[in-house]
Amino acid sequence: RSRSLSPSSVLTPRRSSAGAPAPAPAPPPARHLFSDPAEVEALRRNLLAWYDECKRDLPWRRLAATEPDSNRRAYAVWVSEIMLQQTQVATVIDYYNRWMQKWPTLQALSQASLEEVNELWAGLGYYSRGKRLQEAARKVASELAGQMPRTAEDLQKLLPGVGRYTAGAIASISYGQATGVVDGNVIRVLCRLRCIGADSSSPAVIDWLWDMANTLVDRSRPGDFNQALMELGATVCVPKAPLCGECPVKQHCQARHRKLFGKPAPVPDVEDCGVGGCPLCPPATEPWDSSLGVTNFPRKAVKKQPRVARTATCVLERRGCHGAPEYLIVQRPSSGLLAGLWEFPSLPLAQGLQEEEQREVLADHLQAWMGQPVAMGSLRLIGEVVHIFSHIHQTYVVYSLPLDADITLDPALSPSRWVTEKEFYASAVSTAMKKVL
Ligand code: SF4
Numbered sequence: 001r002s003r004s005l006s007p008s009s010v011l012t013p014r015r016s017s018a019g020a021p022a023p024a025p026a027p028p029p030a031r032h033l034f035s036d037p038a039e040v041e042a043l044r045r046n047l048l049a050w051y052d053e054c055k056r057d058l059p060w061r062r063l064a065a066t067e068p069d070s071n072r073r074a075y076a077v078w079v080s081e082i083m084l085q086q087t088q089v090a091t092v093i094d095y096y097n098r099w100m101q102k103w104p105t106l107q108a109l110s111q112a113s114l115e116e117v118n119e120l121w122a123g124l125g126y127y128s129r130g131k132r133l134q135e136a137a138r139k140v141a142s143e144l145a146g147q148m149p150r151t152a153e154d155l156q157k158l159l160p161g162v163g164r165y166t167a168g169a170i171a172s173i174s175y176g177q178a179t180g181v182v183d184g185n186v187i188r189v190l191c192r193l194r195c196i197g198a199d200s201s202s203p204a205v206i207d208w209l210w211d212m213a214n215t216l217v218d219r220s221r222p223g224d225f226n227q228a229l230m231e232l233g234a235t236v237c238v239p240k241a242p243l244c245g246e247c248p249v250k251q252h253c254q255a256r257h258r259k260l261f262g263k264p265a266p267v268p269d270v271e272d273c274g275v276g277g278c279p280l281c282p283p284a285t286e287p288w289d290s291s292l293g294v295t296n297f298p299r300k301a302v303k304k305q306p307r308v309a310r311t312a313t314c315v316l317e318r319r320g321c322h323g324a325p326e327y328l329i330v331q332r333p334s335s336g337l338l339a340g341l342w343e344f345p346s347l348p349l350a351q352g353l354q355e356e357e358q359r360e361v362l363a364d365h366l367q368a369w370m371g372q373p374v375a376m377g378s379l380r381l382i383g384e385v386v387h388i389f390s391h392i393h394q395t396y397v398v399y400s401l402p403l404d405a406d407i408t409l410d411p412a413l414s415p416s417r418w419v420t421e422k423e424f425y426a427s428a429v430s431t432a433m434k435k436v437l
Contacts, residue, residue: 031254032194032208032280034215043252044218044225050248051228056235058089059096061227064173074148074174075106075137081166082129086390089234095124106148109134110141118340118428125431126390127338132161152179164210173223180213181226182206185233191298192237192255197282200298204279242294255294306393310353312362313346313396313436314379318403320420327424327437330416337389342417342429344436345369349397355381358397370407387432398436 034040055061060080067073079099083092099120103109109117114131121130136159140148148170149155155167162170164182171177182190187200190209198205218225236243244256282288288296320326329342347365349358359376367374382398409416419427424437 032196032278034194034212039252040216043216043249046248046252047228047232048218048221048224051224051231054235055227055231056089059093059100063100064223070150070174071146071148072105074150074170075109076100077170077173078148078162078166079133081169082133082161083124085129085166086126087124091124095120106137107141107146109137114340115428119426122341122428123431123434127341127430129161131339136160136162148174150175151177169226172217172226176222178217178219178222180210180215180217180222181230182209182213183230185230185237186213188239188298189229189233189237192242192294193249193253194280195254195258195297196280197286197288197297197299198278198280199301201300208280240295244294253294255297258288259290259293304391306388306391308351308393308395310349310351310395310397311346312349312358312365312399313344314362314366314399314401315344315382315437316366316401316403316407318406318418320418324420326418326420328416328418329424329427329429329433330414332414337392338430340428341433342427343433346396359399362399366401369410369413371410372407374401385432385435387435394432396432396436 034043058080060076063076064073067076080092080096083096083099102116102120103112112134114134117130117134118127121127124130139158139160140146144158149158150171152164152167152171155162155170156164159167168179168181172179172181187206187209190196190212191200194212196205196208200206200209213226213229216225216229232247232249236247244250244253244259247253247256250256282296282299286299316328317325318328328345330345332338332341332343334340345366347362349361353361356376359379359381363374363376363379379399379401382400385396385398387394387396421437425434
C-alpha cells in the first residue's frame with residue numbers, strides 16, 4: 001500500500017536558460033519517506049489505538065459519530081473545521097454549540113442574514129469565514145438541491161471558502177473517503193517523524209507532506225486517523241515541549257531517534273542526505289541544533305513583520321431612557337477587513353502625527369459627518385488600545401465625546417445606530433471594539 005512519493009514540484013526536471021533540460025535534483029533519501037508497508041501499518045495501528053483511548057470529547061466529534069443524516073453530519077464537521085481555522089478548540093466550543101443550536105442544518109443557515117451570522121461570530125475573529133460559510137450554505141441549498149458534495153475534490157471545487165484541508169477533513173470524517181489532511185499540527189508531526197527541515201511553508205514541502213498524509217491515512221478509518229494525527233499534534237507533539245515519552249508513534253520518529261542517538265537512522269540501499277543537496281533537509285546554513293532536539297523540526301521562513309497602523313476612534317455617548325448611557329456605532333463597508341461589522345466612528349491616522357494633530361483630524365472627520373461643529377477641546381483622550389490582527393499591529397487612539405443634545409447624522413454616510421451597553425455587546429462588533437469600550 002505504500003507508494004513511491006514524488007511530488008512534481010520537488011522532482012520535475014527544470015530547464016536551463018539555454019533551453020536544455022537541467023539535471024533533475026537528486027530524489028530525497030528514504031529517511032524522509034514511509035516506504036516500508038509494515039511500518040505504515042504499525043503506525044496506523046498505534047496511532048488509532050491511542051486516539052480511541054485518549055481523544056478529547058468534543059461536540060463536533062460527538063455529532064459526527066452519532067448523526068445518521070450524512071448531509072447534516074457533513075455540515076456539522078464543516079462548521080467546526082471553519083471555526084477551528086486560526087482559533088483554539090477551547091474558544092470554539094461555545095461558539096460551535098450556539099451556532100448549531102441556532103442553525104442546526106445548512107438549510108437553516110442558508111436563510112440567515114449576514115447580520116445574524118456576524119453577531120454570532122463576533123469575537124471569533126477572521127470574520128470572512130462566517131460570511132463565506134453562509135454563502136456556501138446558500139449555494140448548496142439553491143444550486144445543489146441541498147445535497148453536500150461527497151468527495152474532497154467536489155467539496156473544494158464547488159464550495160466557496162472550502163480549501164484542500166477543509167475538503168479533506170469533511171470527506172474523510174463525514175463520508176469515509178480515504179484522503180489525508182495537512183494542517184499546522186500535521187505539518188509539525190510529519191516533519192518530526194521524517195526529519196523534514198526545509199521551509200515547511202514552501203509549496204514543494206507542502207506537496208511532499210500531502211503525499212505523505214495520503215499514503216499514511218488508514219483506509220478503513222480515514223476520518224479517525226486524520227483526527228488522531230491532528231490530536232497528536234495538538235496535545236502531545238506540541239510546538240515547544242513535545243511529550244515524546246508518551247507519544248504513541250515514538251518508535252517511528254526520526255527526529256526522536258536523532259535526538260537520542262545523534263546520527264540519523266541508517267537507511268539500507270539509499271545514501272544519507274548529502275550536504276546541502278537534499279530538498280527536504282534543513283539548509284546547510286542552519287544545521288541540526290542539538291540544544292533544540294526534536295523541535296529542530298519543522299522550520300519556517302522568517303515571517304513578514306505585521307504592518308503597523310494607527311486609528312483614531314471616538315466613543316460618542318448620550319443619555320438614553322432612564323439616564324442610561326448609549327453609544328453610537330457605525331457599520332463598516334461590506335468588503336475588506338472586518339467587513340460589515342459595527343464600530344465606533346473611526347479614522348485611520350497617518351504615521352507620526354502629534355496628539356494635537358490627531359485630535360484635529362478626528363474633530364474634522366466628526367464634524368463633516370455630524371454636520372455640526374465639534375470643538376477639539378470637547379474630545380477627551382482616554383488612552384490607547386492595541387489589537388493584533390494576523391497581519392496588522394493596530395493601535396486605536398481612543399477619545400470620548402459626551403453629547404448633551406441629539407445629533408442628526410447624514411443618511412448618505414454609513415449606517416449607524418445608538419445602542420445601550422448590553423446591545424453593544426450583543427451586536428456584530430469586533431473584539432477590538434469591545435476593548436475600546
Ligand atoms: Fe512528536 Fe516526539 Fe512523537 Fe516524534 S516522538 S512524533 S517529536 S511527540
